[in-house]
Amino acid sequence: xxxxxxxxxxxxxxxxxxxxxxxxxxxxxxxxxxxxxxxxxxxxxxxxxxxxxxxxxxxxxxxxxxxxxxxxxxxxxxxxxxxxxxx
Amino acid sequence: xxxxxxxxxxxxxxxxxxxxxxxxxxxxxxxxxxxxxxxxxxxxxxxxxxxxxxxxxxxxxxxxxxxxxxxxxxxxxxxxxxxxxxxxxxxxxxxxxxxxxxxxxxxxxxxxxxxxxxxxxxxxxxxxxxxxxxxxxxxxxxxxxxxxxxxxxxxxxxxxxxxxxxxxxxxx
Numbered sequence: 166x167x168x169x170x171x172x173x174x175x176x177x178x179x180x181x182x183x184x185x186x187x188x189x190x191x192x193x194x195x196x197x198x199x200x201x202x203x204x205x206x207x208x209x210x211x212x213x214x215x216x217x218x219x220x221x222x223x224x225x226x227x228x229x230x231x232x233x234x235x236x237x238x239x240x241x242x243x244x245x246x247x248x249x250x251x252x
Numbered sequence: 253x254x255x256x257x258x259x260x261x262x263x264x265x266x267x268x269x270x271x272x273x274x275x276x277x278x279x280x281x282x283x284x285x286x287x288x289x290x291x292x293x294x295x296x297x298x299x300x301x302x303x304x305x306x307x308x309x310x311x312x313x314x315x316x317x318x319x320x321x322x323x324x325x326x327x328x329x330x331x332x333x334x335x336x337x338x339x340x341x342x343x344x345x346x347x348x349x350x351x352x353x354x355x356x357x358x359x360x361x362x363x364x365x366x367x368x369x370x371x372x373x374x375x376x377x378x379x380x381x382x383x384x385x386x387x388x389x390x391x392x393x394x395x396x397x398x399x400x401x402x403x404x405x406x407x408x409x410x411x412x413x414x415x416x417x418x419x420x421x422x423x424x
């Protein structure tokens with residue numbers, strides 16, 4: 166809802182979501198869904214590549230999403246996906 | 253809050269963290285403010301020329317600021333204003349509705365300020381807005397109305413004033 170209020174002011178937004186069911190109901194403009202546990206929207210502590218990748222995925226959505234209400238799903242598996250060389 | 257209810261809360265936080273279908277059940281049953289039309293603003297410039305504002309509902313704030321209200325069972329609709337270049341040692345999290353032990357060690361897990369500044373230095377983004385707006389995401393009952401009518405629009409106006417040209421949001 167905060168995201169919707171910001172978009173209504175004319176500022177494009179992208180939000181990470183860990184709960185797709187909620188996002189489908191609330192309908193922000195753009196969302197990136199991760200099946201990650203609560204408390205870990207950017208991934209694991211000190212995992213710089215992981216955090217950076219998730220952030221880049223989200224920011225790029227600002228350029229690539231054209232359909233309001235799109236929920237992107239990169240499909241990273243918690244603690245399984247290899248994000249790159251080391252932290 | 254009595255120690256029994258604290259214990260129950262801790263158990264619930266861990267259950268919701270480790271049992272994904274429980275969170276899904278809750279999400280399906282909980283009544284949210286459902287959106288109708290979807291607000292939409294296009295990105296006006298390439299990302300490399302865009303100043304990024306940041307909002308979180310993970311309950312982050314400066315240690316010098318009053319904590320979010322943990323005694324009201326319906327949560328807290330207020331926000332805190334945190335400089336986007338704050339030292340990590342100045343930050344803390346007040347939010348009993350999720351397990352923030354990882355975020356306590358590395359706040360980038362919920363608020364990736366270091367990662368944003370790196371992208372700015374590399375020219376991937378045009379800049380990072382000077383102020384982060386932080387909420388505590390448990391907002392229920394009458395506080396939902398406060399959020400929708402007062403605090404969320406107030407943050408939106410502030411982000412405009414800060415020159416944010418796009419905004420990135422993280423949940424707890």
